[in-house]
Amino acid sequence: RCIPVLAGQAALDALLAHPRIWRGRQGARSLPTVSTGHPALDRILPGGGWPRSSLVEVLLERHGIGELQLLLPLLVRECERAQARHETRDSRRWLCWVAPPYVPHARALSEAGVDVDRILLVHVNADDQALWAMEQALRSDGSALVLGWVAEAEGAQLRRLQLAAEAGGSIGILFRPQASREQPSVAALRLQLSAGRYGEIEVLKSRGGRPQRLPLRHILS
Numbered sequence: 243r244c245i246p247v248l249a250g251q252a253a254l255d256a257l258l259a260h261p262r263i264w265r266g267r268q269g270a271r272s273l274p275t276v277s278t279g280h281p282a283l284d285r286i287l288p289g290g291g292w293p294r295s296s297l298v299e300v301l302l303e304r305h306g307i308g309e310l311q312l313l314l315p316l317l318v319r320e321c322e323r324a325q326a327r328h329e330t331r332d333s334r335r336w337l338c339w340v341a342p343p344y345v346p347h348a349r350a351l352s353e354a355g356v357d358v359d360r361i362l363l364v365h366v367n368a369d370d371q372a373l374w375a376m377e378q379a380l381r382s383d384g385s386a387l388v389l390g391w392v393a394e395a396e397g398a399q400l401r402r403l404q405l406a407a408e409a410g411g412s413i414g415i416l417f418r419p420q421a422s423r424e425q426p427s428v429a430a431l432r433l434q435l436s437a438g439r440y441g442e443i444e445v446l447k448s449r450g451g452r453p454q455r456l457p458l459r460h461i462l463s
Contacts, residue, residue: 287451297430336385341392391416
């Protein structure tokens with residue numbers, strides 16, 4: 243039996259209008275964001291910045307191709323917010339770095355405007371430990387921002403990180419190898435950074451957005 247097109251469309255519209263039906267683009271528009279500090283990147287991200295209370299994945303061709311420069315404005319912004327709130331040592335919300343591949347350059351970060359006294363370094367021996375530490379830091383109200391580096395992560399572990407970010411109200415940035423690109427992810431935002439003369443940043447996934455590419459030099463210059 244054939245259903246008239248107009249009747250079918252009317253039934254679909256009525257279904258989508260139900261208050262318990264979630265529509266992807268609608269949800270993405272209401273997701274709070276904070277500017278990345280890079281106008282060219284803000285313009286192509288839904289909401290104009292990093293999604294708050296969310297997990298963000300950054301896939302890397304290799305370490306040291308601009309990933310920290312990409313996040314530097316966010317680090318500085320969180321320090322400025324802490325100063326505006328007059329945080330004391332006891333009420334300090336940490337910038338938590340879990341399993342970084344290299345020791346952060348304290349002087350360079352300080353000169354860029356990052357309060358290095360607020361950086362909490364967590365050293366672990368395995369990816370499972372790093373993911374567990376990230377989850378605890380994200381869920382805690384003592385973390386303003388959580389950065390983590392792992393080689394591998396399972397879907398269930400990523401889901402726990404996303405739920406922890408939502409519960410704690412902070413942003414989790416997870417750095418993974420480029421080889422993880424084909425694996426599914428629940429991250430609200432997924433980016434890939436490539437190196438070389440024609441390096442670029444690629445938006446692989448964003449809530450309410452679409453895949454896009456931008457030369458890395460347009461962002462980090």
